[in-house]
Amino acid sequence: MIGCASRGGDSERAPGTDSSGGASEDTVADTTDETTDDTAPGDTGSAGDTSLTTDEGVTVGPLALSDRPRNVLVITLDTTRRDAIGRYSGDAEATPFLDRLLSEGIALDAHRACSDWTWESLLCAQAGRMPYRLGFAWSGETGGSAVIPDDVPLVSQALLEAGFQTALVSAQPFMGGGVGLSRGFQQVRYTPDQPAARLVQQTLLTLEALDADAPWYLNLHFLDPHHLYEPPASYLGALDALAPCPYDLSTGAGYEAMQRGWGSLSESSRALVRSHLLARYAAELRYLDDQLAALWAGLEATGALEETLVLVWTDHGEQLYQHGSPNHGAGLYDEETRGAALFWSSDLLAPAAWTEPTTHLDLWPTLLAALGVTVEMTMDGYPLGERPDDAPVFAVHYRGGETDQSVVVGEEKLLVRWDGVAQRYALGVDPGELEDRFSGGEEDAALWELLRPEVEAAAAAAGGAAAVLPDFE
Numbered sequence: 094m095i096g097c098a099s100r101g102g103d104s105e106r107a108p109g110t111d112s113s114g115g116a117s118e119d120t121v122a123d124t125t126d127e128t129t130d131d132t133a134p135g136d137t138g139s140a141g142d143t144s145l146t147t148d149e150g151v152t153v154g155p156l157a158l159s160d161r162p163r164n165v166l167v168i169t170l171d172t173t174r175r176d177a178i179g180r181y182s183g184d185a186e187a188t189p190f191l192d193r194l195l196s197e198g199i200a201l202d203a204h205r206a207c208s209d210w211t212w213e214s215l216l217c218a219q220a221g222r223m224p225y226r227l228g229f230a231w232s233g234e235t236g237g238s239a240v241i242p243d244d245v246p247l248v249s250q251a252l253l254e255a256g257f258q259t260a261l262v263s264a265q266p267f268m269g270g271g272v273g274l275s276r277g278f279q280q281v282r283y284t285p286d287q288p289a290a291r292l293v294q295q296t297l298l299t300l301e302a303l304d305a306d307a308p309w310y311l312n313l314h315f316l317d318p319h320h321l322y323e324p325p326a327s328y329l330g331a332l333d334a335l336a337p338c339p340y341d342l343s344t345g346a347g348y349e350a351m352q353r354g355w356g357s358l359s360e361s362s363r364a365l366v367r368s369h370l371l372a373r374y375a376a377e378l379r380y381l382d383d384q385l386a387a388l389w390a391g392l393e394a395t396g397a398l399e400e401t402l403v404l405v406w407t408d409h410g411e412q413l414y415q416h417g418s419p420n421h422g423a424g425l426y427d428e429e430t431r432g433a434a435l436f437w438s439s440d441l442l443a444p445a446a447w448t449e450p451t452t453h454l455d456l457w458p459t460l461l462a463a464l465g466v467t468v469e470m471t472m473d474g475y476p477l478g479e480r481p482d483d484a485p486v487f488a489v490h491y492r493g494g495e496t497d498q499s500v501v502v503g504e505e506k507l508l509v510r511w512d513g514v515a516q517r518y519a520l521g522v523d524p525g526e527l528e529d530r531f532s533g534g535e536e537d538a539a540l541w542e543l544l545r546p547e548v549e550a551a552a553a554a555a556g557g558a559a560a561v562l563p564d565f566e
């Protein structure tokens with residue numbers, strides 16, 4: 094059960110406080126005592142402190158800390174494409190502050206999301222398992238069935254029980270909007286669709302109200318750069334160089350009109366619309382980057398970064414009509430499923446780049462090991478440095494009856510849809526996934542052997558839903 098969270102070598106943790114986080118008209122919920130003590134079927138393992146502790150500090154793979162972190166700050170960047178970040182795009186102006194964090198911390202340069210959609214990505218990170226391994230399925234529709242059962246253990250509960258003050262600041266409906274992922278947070282400051290600048294203010298207010306003498310865990314979820322891409326006008330100068338867009342992409346109605354009209358657009362009109370989407374998306378990301386810089390300035394001014402380990406990660410990417418759709422949740426292609434993640438500290442950590450594959454499942458096992466917190470919950474990921482070289486990386490997206498699943502090993506990806514469609518891509522020579530190499534032959538079968546248990550587990554979790562599986566020779 095999750096109620097056994099413990100921290101090696103530290104008996105000084107005080108129970109968290111529950112102060113309200115300052116005046117605000119936004120929703121602020123005090124959810125103290127909401128933790129559950131249940132055990133999900135099959136969850137009998139423990140995960141957490143696999144760190145190596147010496148007189149010189151704490152080591153988790155490439156994560157070399159001079160001491161145990163006292164506090165933890167997790168920042169989720171929604172809808173952020175890896176290849177739009179300066180470090181990966183080559184554009185030094187794209188995300189200068191995020192690039193600074195990536196170069197100063199431990200950059201996970203081969204990171205992958207476990208989905209192209211928020212719900213699945215958040216769940217597999219914070220429960221530490223693929224959603225179908227937790228014994229339930231989502232219909233793919235929004236509504237009641239998306240609610241995560243109370244008996245699914247979450248790291249937020251574990252940290253609360255380990256003595257951290259816990260707080261959530263979020264603009265993302267899946268993180269704070271009644272889906273169940275706010276379990277374990279004493280403070281929930283959830284304001285749907287709020288821009289990043291507002292969340293920065295809320296975060297600083299929340300931290301200000303915490304007990305400075307007790308450790309804290311704050312989870313901040315920015316919705317930017319989710320569409321609509323509508324940063325302040327000062328960020329949109331690049332649009333001036335473009336011919337006018339046939340759709341008003343600053344409004345939901347205009348965005349939807351684009352989606353409806355795309356099929357009948359000429360190639361030149363599509364190129365123009367795509368240019369507007371790219372420019373708006375880049376502007377939105379740069380706006381977010383500036384808000385991160387503002388957040389850091391505020392955190393430094395209050396001393397909140399001292400003895401604090403920061404995790405910044407992206408939940409999924411964004412498609413801009415690379416595979417026929419805008420938005421995300423459109424397919425498990427790399428523009429939607431490659432990710433970025435980094436661990437950072439102002440005073441505890443030596444910078445390094447980590448080029449071995451990682452996935453969202455690995456983020457929390459790494460954090461827990463760094464914190465020295467052991468939890469009685471099964472987590473399927475690996476702390477940094479412990480993932481075997483050939484361990485496959487899986488992804489899933491629920492789309493009603495059309496669930497998609499994929500596996501990546503090295504530079505090979507197999508993508509299977511439950512309606513029987515299968516695709517294989519050689520990412521090393523075809524990073525844009527333009528040439529489907531699936532033939533049902535040996536290479537496909539080898540990948541399918543890895544993916545099949547995941548598909549079977551997902552089908553079982555969906556109540557034995559019948560997946561139409563691809564044919565192999």
Ligand SMILES: [Zn+2]
Pocket residue numbers: 171172210211212408409
């Ligand atoms: Zn998202």
